[in-house]
Amino acid sequence: MKQKVTLKQIAKELDVSISTVSKALKDSVEISLDTRQKVKAFAKLYNYKPNNIALSLKNRKxxxxxxxxxxxxxxxxxxxxxxxxxxxxxxxxxxxxxxxxxxxxxxxxxxxxxxxxxxxxxxxxxxxxxxxxxxxxxxxxxxxxxxxxxxxxxxxxxxxxxxxxxDDGKGAQTATNHLLSLGCKKIAIITTVDYISVGKLRTNGYLRALRAYDITAREDYILKIEDIDNCESEISSFLKDKEVDAIFAVNELFAVTAARVLHEQGKKVPDDVSIVGFTDGILSKHFIPSLTTISQHxxxxxxxxxxxxxxxxxxxxxxxxxxxxxxxxxxxxxxxxxxx
Amino acid sequence: MKQKVTLKQIAKELDVSISTVSKALKDSVEISLDTRQKVKAFAKLYNYKPNNIALSLKNRKxxxxxxxxxxxxxxxxxxxxxxxxxxxxxxxxxxxxxxxxxxxxxxxxxxxxxxxxxxxxxxxxxxxxxxxxxxxxxxxxxxxxxxxxxxxxxxxxxxxxxxxxxDDGKGAQTATNHLLSLGCKKIAIITTVDYISVGKLRTNGYLRALRAYDITAREDYILKIEDIDNCESEISSFLKDKEVDAIFAVNELFAVTAARVLHEQGKKVPDDVSIVGFTDGILSKHFIPSLTTISQHxxxxxxxxxxxxxxxxxxxxxxxxxxxxxxxxxxxxxxxxxxx
DNA sequence: TAACCTTACGAAAACGTTTGCGTGTGGATA
DNA sequence: TATCCACACGCAAACGTTTTCGTAAGGTTA
The missing domain is CATH 3.40.50.2300 (Response regulator)
Structure with a gap:
């Protein structure tokens, strides 16, 4: 377990100064060709690599x-x-x-x-x-x-x-518009609590899109989830007996969970309910049916x-x-x- | 944009030596209580944080x-x-x-x-x-x-x-055994090319399991995929008109892709074909149907x-x-x- | 031979720490 | 008053680099 070799060691072995070694390795004209070659050969042999820590300290970057x-x-x-x-x-x-x-x-x-x-x-x-x-x-x-x-x-x-x-708001608007353009009227949103900045922005985009279509947003079509890891039960009871024809989910997990809940409740995607998600991840790509979504690039x-x-x-x-x-x-x- | 404060600067301001500052911050008894408090107050005020780079260099770790x-x-x-x-x-x-x-x-x-x-x-x-x-x-x-x-x-x-x-082999064996114990007879494997160590080991586990059940492995039930990103077409033609009743896939992607292909070919999972995957990721958990799999913990x-x-x-x-x-x-x- | 120029190299500082040891100051002791 | 001891602090080295500057040796010129 030989330790890492330093300039100092090379200098000692070759009986020159540290600065000579440093300069030789940098091909400085200050050093004779002869010495340069000797130093380089030695450095290569012992696999010298400059110590980044020392460099960082010196360069202050x-x-x-x-x-x-x-x-x-x-x-x-x-x-x-x-x-x-x-x-x-x-x-x-x-x-x-x-x-x-x-x-x-x-x-x-x-x-x-x-x-x-x-x-x-x-x-x-x-x-x-x-x-x-x-x-x-x-x-x-x-x-x-x-x-x-x-x-x-x-x-x-x-x-x-x-x-x-x-532009989270715009993305959400695009998503909602897409659903509206398909003829969906009862569009629910599954989103996060408001303190998550992107969640709030997406919710606002959804609301704006509805307004532009002269559709009044309904409180009972909006689900704000706090505990992301246990969203299934919340989504399940939210969707229970609800006559929605589309869902906009502000992330991938909510989207697939909604799809799964709908599947369990005997509803078909997209025939009964359309779903648009957010974030183009593996889940959206591989799910059956694959999910329409907003890509964040x-x-x-x-x-x-x-x-x-x-x-x-x-x-x-x-x-x-x-x-x-x-x-x-x-x-x-x-x-x-x-x-x- | 004030720069980061160093021991030296503190020392200068307080008109003491660098070592005194260093020791004071470490509550060394060598330094009078008075000085210690003064230094600490100053350090706190200027939000002194030791420079990790310097520490690493000094401690050589x-x-x-x-x-x-x-x-x-x-x-x-x-x-x-x-x-x-x-x-x-x-x-x-x-x-x-x-x-x-x-x-x-x-x-x-x-x-x-x-x-x-x-x-x-x-x-x-x-x-x-x-x-x-x-x-x-x-x-x-x-x-x-x-x-x-x-x-x-x-x-x-x-x-x-x-x-x-x-134990990749053992895991694969467990997976295959599970399929065998369900009564599956025609078990295909979708795996990687052999130079991927884990792929090879899993293939071997599959073969061992079959052997233990006195089932002869069939070449045409084994698919070795090189280009993971474009596995769908390969899997599709592999599965085309093949009378398998189970698939063991050595990773999650192969498993869901197989499921998707089967779905497109009009076969039902698990009624017509059972699938076991490897790696317990998001896909396995959220897919419909959710995937039986080997967890690697x-x-x-x-x-x-x-x-x-x-x-x-x-x-x-x-x-x-x-x-x-x-x-x-x-x-x-x-x-x-x-x-x- | 004195003055000068190259060539080839070394010394030292700097980056920011830590720490062993040396030392000046003051008070207590003999 | 001379000696000793805490006490409180500073010096300097070390970690591994880079780089500026100084300088010795040798050769060239006048």
Whole structure:
């Protein structure tokens, strides 16, 4: 178990100074060709790799991007990460990922840990708990220390920074309009409680779409779910004996659960009830019937977020701060869960 | 945009030495109570946080675990990460995740990057390409530099290190046995090409189970898929006009795709054909009918892997090396895709 | 031969910590 | 008054780099 070899060791072995070794490896003209070759051969033999930690300390930058997401077991977020990695790798950045598990405390810990030396900037989607508590001091602090932050998807309006979002309201409107255009009249929505920003926005989009069609929204057609993991029973009793002809679900899980409940209640999708979901994940694609849904283009979000961040990281220091909010277009993916 | 505050700055402001500040913050008795309080108050005010990079350099350990997985958009792997994070957090370690995207080159790059300063040890499941190329020099090198590696799921037999696996063969046998015990006689298998270690092992388990039942395996009941992303057409023509009464699929995607194909071919699951999958992911749970499957207990794998790694990291230096292979039990989760 | 220029290398500082040890100050003791 | 001991603090090294600057040796020029 030989330890990693350092410049110092090479220098000692070759009986030259550390600086000579460093320069030789960088092909500096200061060093004679002879010495250069000798050093390089030796370094190769012993498989010398510069120590990143030392470099980071010296350069005061790490060339890595920290990504913090609410849950790692979530298809949408992983596609975003895919996008981030794509551009990060192109630009020579590494990506490290941490999950907050939707816990405020873990979000704070992870951010502080990464902020204290491991990453130059952050791409983050805040935890559910953080949105609920409305406590953003950790993010503000990170920014005030000069580390750029790009928020995506679950963003925070009050925070002044770059953001990448979709137009949740518009997406929801598109979804609802699609149902309306199919002739559906009794359209229910299964959504989250209001403190989840994207849930609320999508609910509003649904309401707007109905209004534009001169349909009065009905309270009993709106289900707001708090405990996502146990949504089945709630959805089941919500749908029980309800004469709806369409459902708009603000996420994939609600959509498939609704489909399953309907199936159990003996109703057919899309013949009796049409369903439109949100987020184009594996479930929507593989379900039978496959689900019509609103795609958020997660990868594109990741790409844009990474670009914004790297621009900030590599931008001039003294340029007046300017923050952008990029809005990614959603699109309706028509599949089998809505009738033609 | 005030910069991060360092010991040096605090020292300067308070007109004491750096060491005094450092000691004061650690409540050293060497420092007078008065000074300690003053320093701490100041540090708090300016929100001092020790620089991890500097600490890592000094201590020559980072207290972080590197996890490298083939794909991040994969439910099984994310559950493993969940397990790793659980024990890592308990023990004061951080977890950073990189994905190799099933690319050998990216695996090498990520490993080298993390190995050169960012992590103390690794938990890794190798890329498809790596299994194909049989080139493990990067992993061997990492280990020879004194950094422990724990392999999981897609492991490499030739490598001498800790491993956490399931008994893929046994799991497959259990799956097949279950079908046999239901009275199925014509059991097809949809599996991967042989160079994917787990695919091969599962195929072998299937064959063993048949043999134990004195059923001769039929070549035309075995489908080996190379291009996972386009499996639908292959599965479709494989199943076309085939009189099977059961299918064992070595992963979730194959299982649902088979179900979808059968559905299109007018066959009912489980009435006409029973299906057993492998990996208990979202798809299996939410599909209609929900899928009987072999659970790999990803979280448990992560937990065990993290424990093995941390044991090595915190163990005595001069203890003779000893490597364990932990085999996690799989279990059959009975759902609706196999008839009673 | 004195002055100068190249060439080839080394010393040292810096990044931010921690920590063993040295030391000045003041009070208590003999 | 000389000695000793706590006490409270500072110095400096170390971790592994990079890079600026200084400098010795040798050769060239006048």
């Amino acid at each position: 790490t060339k890595t991007i920290g990504v913090i997401i609410p849950e790692i077991v979530h298809h949408f977020f992983t596609t975003v990460i895919g996008g981030v990695e794509k551009v990060a790798n192109e630009k020579g950045y590494n990506v490290i990922i941490c999950s907050s598990n939707n816990s405020f405390d873990k979000e704070v810990i992870n951010l502080e840990m990464l902020a204290s030396g491991s990453a130059d900037g952050f791409i983050l989607s805040v935890a559910k708990e953080t949105q609920q508590k409305k406590d953003y001091h950790h993010i503000e602090e990170t920014m005030s220390q000069g580390m750029p932050v790009v928020l995506f998807d679950r963003i925070i309006d009050e925070l002044v920074c770059d953001k990448v979002i979709i 997660g990868e594109e979000m990741g790409i844009r977020a990474a670009k914004l961040l790297i621009d900030k990281l590599e931008g001039e220091e003294d340029v007046p701060e300017e923050y952008k909010t990029v809005i990614i277009d959603t699109s309706l993916i028509q599949r089998q869960s809505t009738k033609k | 980072t207290k972080t675990i590197g996890v490298i997985i083939p794909e991040i958009v994969h439910h099984f792997f994310t559950t493993v990460i969940g397990g790793v994070e659980k024990v890592a957090n308990e023990k004061g370690y951080n977890v950073i995740i990189c994905s190799s995207n099933n690319s050998f080159d990216k695996e090498v790059i990520n490993l080298e990057m993390l190995a050169s300063g960012s992590a103390d040890g690794f938990i890794l499941s190798v890329a498809k390409e790596t299994q194909q190329k049989k080139d493990y020099h990067h992993i061997e090198e990492t280990m020879s530099q004194g950094m422990p590696v724990v392999l999981f799921d897609r492991i490499i037999d030739e490598l001498v290190c800790d491993k956490v696996i399931i 990803g979280e448990e794998m992560g937990i065990r892997a993290a424990k093995l790694l941390i044991d090595k990291l915190e163990g005595e230096e001069d203890v003779p090396e000893e490597y364990k292979t932990v085999i996690i039990d799989t279990s059959l989760i009975q759902r609706q895709s196999t008839k009673k």
